[in-house]
Amino acid sequence: MAEINIPIGPIEAEPYDAIRKGPGESLTAANRTALSTALRGLELGAYDEDIVGWLAGWEPSVVAVVCAWLHRARAAGPIPAAPGHRGGPELDPAAEAETLAEQLRTWQADNDLPTDAQVWTRHGTGPWTPIRPVEIGEAA
Structure with missing residues (x-):
């Protein structure tokens, strides 16, 4: 043994x-x-x-x-939930989705990225230009 x-x-x-x-x-x-x-x-x-x-x-x-x-x-023992904890019985999917959407909008604004529902491209350091409109939920 x-x-x-x-x-x-x-x-x-x-x-x-x-x-x-x-x-x-x-x-x-x-x-x-x-x-x-x-x-x-x-x-x-x-x-x-x-x-x-x-x-x-x-x-x-x-x-x-x-x-x-x-x-x-x-x-x-159990680890207390950290700020931004994802999961567990206290999870509210709608609130979580809104929090993530707000974080994305903030990140886009902080990085000078377009925030509307279009596929964009950028060549080098030139301006962002739309490729084509995209419907919400459609794969880009």
Whole structure:
């Protein structure tokens, strides 16, 4: 059986001895055990499992660092939503769309870009000129 000793704090040097395979066990199996422990309680999909398998093929010290991050993230608890947080139950799609539209208009104005619904081109530093009108929702 694998011997797993994942660091609990910030890692300053490569943790060579954090994951050791047991007698007759492969490094991949030992790594998978460490990852499974770090991911315990999480629902994983098929692609998640594929990535666990992929990570298990890396060097044990790399897997140990990833496991340490997962353990430390769990210990830290939920992360408060940052300004501009996208997602979560408090998401209001209409307000989000308006916020993004306002950010786009501000960026266009700040960068002297056209703001109407036309496809524009610019040659070198010359003026912006329309190529053809575009209907809202039409691919340019």
